[in-house]
Amino acid sequence: MAAKSSSARCAEPAAGGLDWFRPAAALLVVANHTSPLYDLSPAADTLLTQVLARVAVPFFLMVTGYFLLPRLERGGVWVLLPFFRRTLLLYAGATLLYLPLQLYKGCRPDGWQMLRDLLFDGTFYHLWYLPALLLGMALLCLLPRRGLPLWAALYLLGLLGDSYYGLAAALPGGRALYGLLFSCFDQTRNGLFLSPLFLFLGGRLARRPPERRPGLYRTAALAALGLLVAEGGLVGALHLARHRAMYLSLPVLLWFLFRALQTLNLPPAPLLRPAAAVVYLIHPWMIVLVRGAAKLTGLSRILVEPSLVHFLFVAAASFCTALLLCRLLPRRGPHPGARRAPPSRCWAEIDRAALRHNLAVLRGLLPPDCRIMAVVKADAYGHGALPVARVCAEAGVGAFAVATVEEGAALRRGGVPGDILVLGRSFPPEFSTARRYRLILTAADPQHGEELMAFPHPLRVHVAVDTGMGRLGFSARDLQPISRLYAAPGLRVEGMFTHLSAAESPLAEDIAFTRAQLHAFFSLAEDLSARGISPGALHVQASAGILRYRGLPCRYARPGLALYGVGSPELRPVLALKCRVALVRELSPGDAAGYGRVFRAERPTRLAVLSIGYADGLPRSLGGRGKVLLRGSPAPIVARVCMDQTFCDVTDLPEVRPGDVATLLGPGLCAREVAADAGTIPNELLSRLGNRVERRYLG
Numbered sequence: 001m002a003a004k005s006s007s008a009r010c011a012e013p014a015a016g017g018l019d020w021f022r023p024a025a026a027l028l029v030v031a032n033h034t035s036p037l038y039d040l041s042p043a044a045d046t047l048l049t050q051v052l053a054r055v056a057v058p059f060f061l062m063v064t065g066y067f068l069l070p071r072l073e074r075g076g077v078w079v080l081l082p083f084f085r086r087t088l089l090l091y092a093g094a095t096l097l098y099l100p101l102q103l104y105k106g107c108r109p110d111g112w113q114m115l116r117d118l119l120f121d122g123t124f125y126h127l128w129y130l131p132a133l134l135l136g137m138a139l140l141c142l143l144p145r146r147g148l149p150l151w152a153a154l155y156l157l158g159l160l161g162d163s164y165y166g167l168a169a170a171l172p173g174g175r176a177l178y179g180l181l182f183s184c185f186d187q188t189r190n191g192l193f194l195s196p197l198f199l200f201l202g203g204r205l206a207r208r209p210p211e212r213r214p215g216l217y218r219t220a221a222l223a224a225l226g227l228l229v230a231e232g233g234l235v236g237a238l239h240l241a242r243h244r245a246m247y248l249s250l251p252v253l254l255w256f257l258f259r260a261l262q263t264l265n266l267p268p269a270p271l272l273r274p275a276a277a278v279v280y281l282i283h284p285w286m287i288v289l290v291r292g293a294a295k296l297t298g299l300s301r302i303l304v305e306p307s308l309v310h311f312l313f314v315a316a317a318s319f320c321t322a323l324l325l326c327r328l329l330p331r332r333g334p335h336p337g338a339r340r341a342p343p344s345r346c347w348a349e350i351d352r353a354a355l356r357h358n359l360a361v362l363r364g365l366l367p368p369d370c371r372i373m374a375v376v377k378a379d380a381y382g383h384g385a386l387p388v389a390r391v392c393a394e395a396g397v398g399a400f401a402v403a404t405v406e407e408g409a410a411l412r413r414g415g416v417p418g419d420i421l422v423l424g425r426s427f428p429p430e431f432s433t434a435r436r437y438r439l440i441l442t443a444a445d446p447q448h449g450e451e452l453m454a455f456p457h458p459l460r461v462h463v464a465v466d467t468g469m470g471r472l473g474f475s476a477r478d479l480q481p482i483s484r485l486y487a488a489p490g491l492r493v494e495g496m497f498t499h500l501s502a503a504e505s506p507l508a509e510d511i512a513f514t515r516a517q518l519h520a521f522f523s524l525a526e527d528l529s530a531r532g533i534s535p536g537a538l539h540v541q542a543s544a545g546i547l548r549y550r551g552l553p554c555r556y557a558r559p560g561l562a563l564y565g566v567g568s569p570e571l572r573p574v575l576a577l578k579c580r581v582a583l584v585r586e587l588s589p590g591d592a593a594g595y596g597r598v599f600r601a602e603r604p605t606r607l608a609v610l611s612i613g614y615a616d617g618l619p620r621s622l623g624g625r626g627k628v629l630l631r632g633s634p635a636p637i638v639a640r641v642c643m644d645q646t647f648c649d650v651t652d653l654p655e656v657r658p659g660d661v662a663t664l665l666g667p668g669l670c671a672r673e674v675a676a677d678a679g680t681i682p683n684e685l686l687s688r689l690g691n692r693v694e695r696r697y698l699g
């Protein structure tokens with residue numbers, strides 16, 4: 001149960017309702033800038049553009065908070081680095097996109113004005129959202145422990161410079177204070193006052209799923225909408241507003257609207273997410289283009305002046321362009337290699353669907369409350385640590401294991417949330433990096449324990465216990481030093497683990513040995529508990545342990561190889577290693593090929609030269625022993641494998657041509673078989689694939 005609910009919580013929630021509201025929010029923004037009802041009824045237009053449309057930006061902010069703040073909580077500030085990088089790039093791109101319009105309008109801002117625009121008001125009128133997003137998120141990162149009071153207080157302060165400015169101006173010192181503020185920005189609806197609250201509320205909403213009946217949320221949202229309309233009317237009637245973007249009832253409405261959308265049972269619509277964002281970004285250009293087209297065609301009366309028709313044209317043009325762009329542009333990340341140039345020399349195809357399949361299979365083998373700690377050390381055994389960790393995180397995996405502090409830090413910098421355990425022995429100069437990235441260190445033996453305890457700041461730790469592997473770990477009899485570690489005030493010891501050394505072996509003797517390892521480990525955990533020390537998260541099994549030893553009372557299992565599809569016929573290989581036939585040679589009997597002339601043709605022979613070598617990770621020992629698949633048939637690898645090239649005999653495959661794709665590893669030629677031919681194990685084979693091998697992600 002626990003595993004299920006945790007995966008539901010960590011996985012991207014079924015965000016159907018949220019997805020479908022995005023285009024509506026984008027439409028509201030377009031309405032805000034086109035005044036669709038103006039020629040019908042200015043009052044109705046004010047209600048739409050100055051009151052109702054104000055739901056849009058806070059909604060986008062809440063969605064961002066909803067998805068990002070849980071990651072911030074679990075993984076620390078570094079997890080948001082990709083978000084900041086992306087948003088800054090987007091802001092820079094959008095600024096460039098609107099530069100021609102700025103110049104056309106005759107804007108030549110000076111230095112101070114430019115800084116104000118950049119930080120608060122936006123480099124074009126609608127772009128204020130991007131600096132508001134960046135600044136708000138930066139505030140939440142800087143003050144992660146601050147709660148509702150601070151963000152609500154800032155919002156109120158903003159409110160008094162916005163819809164309720166009349167009140168602020170009447171207060172003693174109010175005018176002076178806001179005069180000062182308005183010398184720094186044009187409006188208070190910015191990253192200081194408006195966005196932190198909505199980001200924070202989004203993060204709060206992510207903590208718990210909706211718990212009440214959908215009807216209740218809908219009713220509450222409708223009531224809050226009524227409140228907003230009334231408040232908007234009041235603010236207008238009393239002439240209090242300086243700008244009308246912030247209202248008291250707006251946060252209340254957004255809270256219930258968000259819940260109501262979450263409980264709308266709609267399918268997720270991933271295309272709408274980027275499409276709504278693109279509409280938001282490009283619609284001012286569409287306004288210009290629609291007006292230009294109207295002038296050219298003499299339709300200026302209905303298409304230039306604010307009107308419903310003008311709005312509809314702008315909205316339609318924006319949406320069509322956005323959908324087209326989102327279809328044409330490749331999705332983020334190296335997605336289906338489809339639109340990229342076909343790979344040439346050698347490459348590895350990594351099948352994300354197979355990875356997800358293997359995760360599901362492994363989960364099925366574990367007790368329901370035992371979770372996966374995905375082992376992604378050594379660049380995820382050659383599969384790419386970041387892409388693999390991202391797929392796992394999306395599938396609900398909340399814990400990862402790496403070999404080194406630097407590997408863990410790289411995951412964080414790539415935005416991976418959750419627990420990251422460093423399995424290897426870390427050294428004191430690395431401790432501060434581990435702390436900065438919220439990594440969990442392994443306490444490797446009593447001396448290492450002393451080093452960890454001597455560090456002046458608290459560190460997260462799991463204790464390694466050596467039960468027979470003879471590698472890292474406290475001896476299982478080291479009850480005293482282990483207890484000391486748990487009691488150390490400067491350490492947060494969160495778990496304890498051991499590693500099995502012969503879990504794969506079917507020999508009775510090895511099984512007995514493994515049972516003794518398990519017994520030693522779990523007895524130690526009991527001894528600690530008997531002393532009043534809770535040992536925390538226990539974990540024992542790597543891939544072989546998961547496949548052969550079931551039902552252990554552990555919090556985690558640590559699969560590596562099995563995740564990548566090796567070890568059981570139920571699992572699917574994730575990686576396929578491929579290369580091209582560079583050319584095909586004809587040899588006469590007696591001709592030799594390759595270094596040392598070890599290959600001699602005994603018959604008229606066709607030799608294919610393959611564009612892969614041992615520098616790409618193809619074991620040199622496969623020369624004369626291994627095989628490749630060409631056009632679905634096996635061809636033997638002959639002669640010595642070179643650094644960049646390899647020979648195979650295709651005499652019996654007369655249709656093989658230069659440019660053909662050869663498979664060296666993958667479906668039909670499993671890692672275990674190739675490793676056996678090479679005299680090694682799949683782990684070594686996969687983790688030694690070279691940097692030169694391009695990784696292509698499918699599925």
Ligand SMILES: *Cc1c(COP(=O)(O)O)cnc(C)c1O
Binds near residue numbers: 499
């Ligand atoms: C590498 C490693 C694993 C993963 O092993 P696989 O056999 O690939 O599943 C698990 N635990 C520890 C301590 C490891 O070093």
